[in-house]
Amino acid sequence: MLKLLLSRLATAVPSVVGVLIVTFMLTRLLPGDPAAYFAGLAASPQAIAEVRTKLGLDKSLPEQFVAYIVDLAHGNLGNSLSTGQPVAAEIVNRLPASAELTLVALFVAVAIAIPLGVLAAVKQGTWIDHLCRVVTTAGVSLPVFFTGLLLAYVFYYLLQIAPAPTGRLDVFISAPPDITGFYLVDSLLTGNAETFWSALKQLALPAISMAIFSLAPLARMTRGSMLAVLGSDFVRTARASGLSSRTVIFTYAFRNAVLPVITTLGMVFSFLLGANVLVETVFAWPGIGLYAVNALITSDYAPVQGFVLTMAVLYVVLNLIIDLLYGLVDPRVRLDA
Amino acid sequence: MKRRTFFKTTVAASAAATAAPAIWSEAKAQARNETLLIVTESPPNSQDIHGVGANRPAYEVSWNTHDRLMTYGVKKDANGNDHYDYTKLEPELATEWDLKPNSVTFKLRRDAKFHDGTPITAKDVKWSFDRAVTVGGFPTFQMAAGSLQKPEQFVAVDDHTFRVDFLRADKLTMPDIGVPVPVVMNSELCKKNATEKDPWAMEWCKNNHASGGAYKVEKWQPSQEVVFVRNDDWKNGPLPKVRRVIQRIIPSAGNRRALLERGDADLSFDLPSKDFAELKKSPKLTVVGTPIENAMMYVGMNVATKPFDNEKLRQAVAWAIPYQQIMDTVMFGQAIPLFGGADNKSKGSVWPQKDGYSTDLDKAKTLMAEAGYSNGLETTLSFDLGAASTNEPLAILVQENLAKIGIKTTINKVPGANWRAELLKKSMPMIINAFGGWLNYPEYFFYWCYHGQNAVFNTMSYKNPKMDALIDKARFTTGPEYDAAVKGFVDMAFEEVPRVPVFQPLLNVAMQKNVTGYRYWFHRQLDYRQLVKG
Numbered sequence: 014m015l016k017l018l019l020s021r022l023a024t025a026v027p028s029v030v031g032v033l034i035v036t037f038m039l040t041r042l043l044p045g046d047p048a049a050y051f052a053g054l055a056a057s058p059q060a061i062a063e064v065r066t067k068l069g070l071d072k073s074l075p076e077q078f079v080a081y082i083v084d085l086a087h088g089n090l091g092n093s094l095s096t097g098q099p100v101a102a103e104i105v106n107r108l109p110a111s112a113e114l115t116l117v118a119l120f121v122a123v124a125i126a127i128p129l130g131v132l133a134a135v136k137q138g139t140w141i142d143h144l145c146r147v148v149t150t151a152g153v154s155l156p157v158f159f160t161g162l163l164l165a166y167v168f169y170y171l172l173q174i175a176p177a178p179t180g181r182l183d184v185f186i187s188a189p190p191d192i193t194g195f196y197l198v199d200s201l202l203t204g205n206a207e208t209f210w211s212a213l214k215q216l217a218l219p220a221i222s223m224a225i226f227s228l229a230p231l232a233r234m235t236r237g238s239m240l241a242v243l244g245s246d247f248v249r250t251a252r253a254s255g256l257s258s259r260t261v262i263f264t265y266a267f268r269n270a271v272l273p274v275i276t277t278l279g280m281v282f283s284f285l286l287g288a289n290v291l292v293e294t295v296f297a298w299p300g301i302g303l304y305a306v307n308a309l310i311t312s313d314y315a316p317v318q319g320f321v322l323t324m325a326v327l328y329v330v331l332n333l334i335i336d337l338l339y340g341l342v343d344p345r346v347r348l349d350a
Numbered sequence: 351m352k353r354r355t356f357f358k359t360t361v362a363a364s365a366a367a368t369a370a371p372a373i374w375s376e377a378k379a380q381a382r383n384e385t386l387l388i389v390t391e392s393p394p395n396s397q398d399i400h401g402v403g404a405n406r407p408a409y410e411v412s413w414n415t416h417d418r419l420m421t422y423g424v425k426k427d428a429n430g431n432d433h434y435d436y437t438k439l440e441p442e443l444a445t446e447w448d449l450k451p452n453s454v455t456f457k458l459r460r461d462a463k464f465h466d467g468t469p470i471t472a473k474d475v476k477w478s479f480d481r482a483v484t485v486g487g488f489p490t491f492q493m494a495a496g497s498l499q500k501p502e503q504f505v506a507v508d509d510h511t512f513r514v515d516f517l518r519a520d521k522l523t524m525p526d527i528g529v530p531v532p533v534v535m536n537s538e539l540c541k542k543n544a545t546e547k548d549p550w551a552m553e554w555c556k557n558n559h560a561s562g563g564a565y566k567v568e569k570w571q572p573s574q575e576v577v578f579v580r581n582d583d584w585k586n587g588p589l590p591k592v593r594r595v596i597q598r599i600i601p602s603a604g605n606r607r608a609l610l611e612r613g614d615a616d617l618s619f620d621l622p623s624k625d626f627a628e629l630k631k632s633p634k635l636t637v638v639g640t641p642i643e644n645a646m647m648y649v650g651m652n653v654a655t656k657p658f659d660n661e662k663l664r665q666a667v668a669w670a671i672p673y674q675q676i677m678d679t680v681m682f683g684q685a686i687p688l689f690g691g692a693d694n695k696s697k698g699s700v701w702p703q704k705d706g707y708s709t710d711l712d713k714a715k716t717l718m719a720e721a722g723y724s725n726g727l728e729t730t731l732s733f734d735l736g737a738a739s740t741n742e743p744l745a746i747l748v749q750e751n752l753a754k755i756g757i758k759t760t761i762n763k764v765p766g767a768n769w770r771a772e773l774l775k776k777s778m779p780m781i782i783n784a785f786g787g788w789l790n791y792p793e794y795f796f797y798w799c800y801h802g803q804n805a806v807f808n809t810m811s812y813k814n815p816k817m818d819a820l821i822d823k824a825r826f827t828t829g830p831e832y833d834a835a836v837k838g839f840v841d842m843a844f845e846e847v848p849r850v851p852v853f854q855p856l857l858n859v860a861m862q863k864n865v866t867g868y869r870y871w872f873h874r875q876l877d878y879r880q881l882v883k884g
Binding site for chain 2: 046049050058060061063064067068093094095096097098103162165166169170173177178179180184185294295296297299303304307310312
């Protein structure tokens with residue numbers, strides 16, 4: 014097991030190194046001159062040159078790359094110019110916000126999509142199957158920023174049920190002490206019901222808008238995979254042997270159908286981390302996506318590099334977890350295969 | 351768990367749950383009344399206005415947390431709103447000053463203290479001014495605009511006397527001491543946090559303020575929120591009315607508007623013109639729109655290369671722009687027209703002012719023929735995507751009308767981060783752009799935008815020795831001679847039209863009815879010190 018883990022990690026090393034080089038090159042190749050941008054409104058060419066020297070941008074590319082790698086080895090991802098903060102600290106601060114949102118959204122999506130998919134497959138052609146089709150089509154065709162704005166308009170502006178879309182907490186409630194960085198968990202651990210409730214309310218709309226978006230692939234995949242399994246010989250045999258339909262569906266069919274669903278889940282999760290960018294903008298969510306977009310707009314190299322690197326590492330970890338999950342769910346998938 | 355104990359705990363818990371919300375909301379309501387909640391689009395990136403790349407929201411932080419020697423007085427604008435008065439300098443840290451031809455001597459307030467309790471002395475002022483002219487970049491440049499260039503110019507005579515020696519007679523020197531850059535910093539505190547590599551404590555000052563201003567930063571969460579709390583010991587002006595100010599970053603304009611309309615936020619700049627036009631009709635909010643001084647949106651043409659080196663062709667363009675349509679459909683009336691005047695002559699020493707152009711396609715076509723382009727021509731029209739909500743529709747309207755006189759344009763959208771670099775290259779034939787200067791003097795604008803020194807903002811690469819002579823003359827003269835010089839360069843700018851003025855933008859702010867005391871400042875940031883929430 015440990016050996017497997019290590020070998021999987023070893024294969025990830027080249028991709029991380031590749032990501033490092035590519036992001037470094039890409040940020041430099043992009044049009045845009047950060048020195049001109051940050052020198053301010055009334056800058057003269059000599060003022061811009063001064064800023065350029067200060068940022069180390071007057072050095073050659075290989076020199077800049079070496080400096081970047083040396084910093085990286087010391088755990089220093091550089092400083093963001095647009096927020097004035099060290100990138101590593103910012104990412105550590107912001108990642109939990111994005112992760113909390115994504116996980117809650119994924120949880121909501123799974124809680125709806127899997128029962129819906131299973132039901133649609135079992136009762137093929139009935140109203141529930143049609144419902145599944147409508148929900149998934151709608152979910153996948155509505156862009157996530159649109160659902161977000163619509164939900165905010167209806168539930169905040171018109172109905173006044175949801176709280177103001179001002180980020181992770183109501184403005185007048187202070188954040189819980191930083192334990193995991195997940196406000197829901199931290200507020201529970203410290204027994205602060207008010208903060209928990211506020212965090213949950215703030216989380217509801219963005220999480221739902223993301224869940225609607227990710228419902229579609231999960232429900233469709235569950236339905237399709239269940240249909241295939243339900244039509245297979247061993248299910249017919251199980252039914253013929255007089256097993257209850259509950260046992261047939263859940264113990265035999267679903268267990269076999271879940272493998273492609275997990276693959277999709279992994280894809281949806283990584284996809285959601287990207288979709289975060291839009292939802293975070295709409296709901297002023299202080300997550301990592303918003304951070305990266307702002308950095309990109311201002312040609313702020315360090316955060317963009319830091320963001321891509323973090324994402325690459327996250328994807329590697331995610332893939333590893335999914336690989337391991339396969340083995341747990343289906344013994345036929347050999348881990349050492 | 352036993353049934354009975356379970357029952358008991360459930361009852362107790364639900365009792366607590368029903369009782370609790372009342373207490374919370376009361377505490378919240380009180381906090382709400384004493385706090386001004388501002389929602390804004392982009393976050394400050396520093397607490398130090400001298401920092402590399404400090405952005406405009408950072409100017410706001412610095413303005414409210416630091417003192418300057420002098421500040422500006424106040425007047426009423428045409429709509430009866432408070433407006434800073436650039437003709438009147440008033441005491442802030444300095445109680446009085448003695449202006450001589452070669453120097454100015456400031457007397458400092460004796461009981462003024464920094465936030466940490468140390469008295470503010472002349473050596474702090476000297477240290478801060480030295481810092482501004484030494485660290486380079488924007489602060490050094492802004493100081494130089496008022497001929498404040500060398501540390502030797504700044505003398506701490508004694509603890510409460512500070513003198514500035516002039517390099518030359520420059521009428522911008524005094525006004526420049528009142529702009530956001532020359533702040534007074536706590537030199538001892540800064541030195542404690544300085545390092546050998548960083549003698550001016552630039553790193554530390556990014557996230558900390560060593561100052562004595564009217565507000566202190568209580569909570570600094572980069573790109574999320576900043577919480578300010580009033581400095582109750584502030585002596586350098588009347589004590590502000592608002593105890594706490596929270597500045598929250600809400601990137602989505604639609605949500606900022608919703609927050610205002612629902613009464614959850616107190617004040618916001620940064621909304622699209624359409625929203626402001628609609629909010630002005632709403633009885634729920636106060637909207638104040640102030641023309642931004644010394645600023646204009648214009649169509650610029652590169653006179654250094656073909657085809658726009660041709661004056662007749664530039665005039666043809668000026669007659670072809672759909673001005674009124676831009677005002678109505680792009681700006682929703684939220685701007686001051688700079689077209690349709692009686693003629694192309696200056697109407698006095700003010701800037702910006704209306705030129706004589708309006709939309710007249712026949713005249714434009716005649717000029718096209720006279721310019722030798724009766725068969726038309728092709729060119730590109732560039733704009734900054736960073737302000738696409740205004741620039742894009744404007745570009746499309748201009749493109750449509752130019753096509754009618756035979757100028758075929760391709761629209762070139764430049765990403766915000768790249769715009770400054772593209773301007774610097776001065777290779778774009780035709781652009782849509784805006785410029786505004788802090789100091790409200792026509793010659794200040796012309797010095798940046800029309801002078802042959804060819805600064806970044808002379809986006810047209812316009813060089814004319816006659817124009818330069820008039821601008822230089824205006825900078826260092828007064829009286830009738832000054833007025834004649836201003837009239838001279840304004841007339842020339844209108845006649846030769848290297849840039850076609852379109853409109854003067856407004857600085858709009860929307861706030862709740864119970865928020866009063868808003869004052870327009872040349873730096874276009876919010877001054878919390880005059881605001882009242884009642």
